[in-house]
Amino acid sequence: MSFAFKAPPNRSALPRRLALGAGLSLWASLTLAPALAQSPSYPSRPIVMVVPQAAGGTNDIVGRLVSQKLGELLGSAGVVVENRPGAGGNIGTQSVAKAPKDGYTLLMTISSSQAINPALYKNVGFDPVKDFRPISLIGAVPNVLLVNPNFQARTVGELLALAKAKPGQLPYASAGNGTLNHLLGEMLNSMAGVDLQHVPYKGVAPAMNDVLGGQLPMLFASLPSSLANIRAGKLRALAVSGPTRSPVLPEVPTLGETVPGYSGTLWIGLFAPAGVPQEVLTRLQDGMSRALLSKDLRDKLEQQGVELAGTPDKAAGPEALATLLQDDLGKWAQIVKSSGASVD
Known part of the structure; x- marks a missing residue:
């Protein structure tokens, strides 16, 4: 903001302007005081x-x-x-x-x-x-296509071949109907021409627990929620869902490397x-x-x-x-x- 400075007003006008300014200042202080009193500095509590x-x-x-x-x-x-x-x-x-x-x-x-x-x-x-x-x-955050370490498919290509040989017989877990990890599975079904069966859970933790325990063979889960289990060897990562490989798991391919055009984060x-x-x-x-x-x-x-x-x-x-x-x-x-x- 710039200001244009003018010559001082004539002496006869100055008292009137000072009086007006004082009146405005008094009005402003009376008007704003209640508002300031009602608006403590934010944040004042958790x-x-x-x-x-x-x-x-x-x-x-x-x-x-x-x-x-x-x-x-x-x-x-x-x-x-x-x-x-x-x-x-x-x-x-x-x-x-x-x-x-x-x-x-x-x-x-x-x-x-x-x-x-x-x-x-x-x-x-x-x-x-x-x-x-x-x-x-x-x-x-990319999702990861995860399988139990004892599951026979070790790559996305092997998983898709198995799914085509056993249509409707391979289940995958998700955090619930309509969640991203549910829709990522549906997207894979559509784009790869397979029929993985969706099993919804109430949250990613119980879904992952059943894959860890071998009750279900696979799930899509976000990288942060699954990274510890991947590093511990309790789950095997077949692919990430994003358009590029994750810097955290550079050795794990993207789904798009096997199913062209597949991407979801x-x-x-x-x-x-x-x-x-x-x-x-x-x-x-x-x-x-x-x-x-x-x-x-x-x-x-x-x-x-x-x-x-x-x-x-x-x-x-x-x-x-x-x-x-x-x-x-x-x-x-x-x-x-x-x-x-x-x-x-």
């Missing part, structure tokens, strides 16, 4: 970060790492993660949409809840765009309810930007297999999250329709 999935999954792992750093940077009493799972993420998401618009309740969510559920449920209970304001896109983002005051939203966006530029948080997230958005010098802001959400709403609506998946 912020609740709602994760609409069960503990132990990707979103929970990322949420706990981010909440710790964000709480440090905001100088609040902390950011507390609260898991509110159910209905594929709808219950927790709805609760944030209806929460007070004061910035003390946030939504750490994933693309399957925010971008897939609106196409999957007849009444999802929230508007993914109108009910929320984007704070920050954190990054993307999970993104993670932080939202606030629509209606949060702009100054509060800006403070949260700035806090997340600083958090995601901090080396300690970046290192922890990358070690979990999160492919961070933005660069080490510039975090991906709210605009990137808003654009990605709009794009994925259209993309997954088409995939859900073609797969015939639905949840009442």
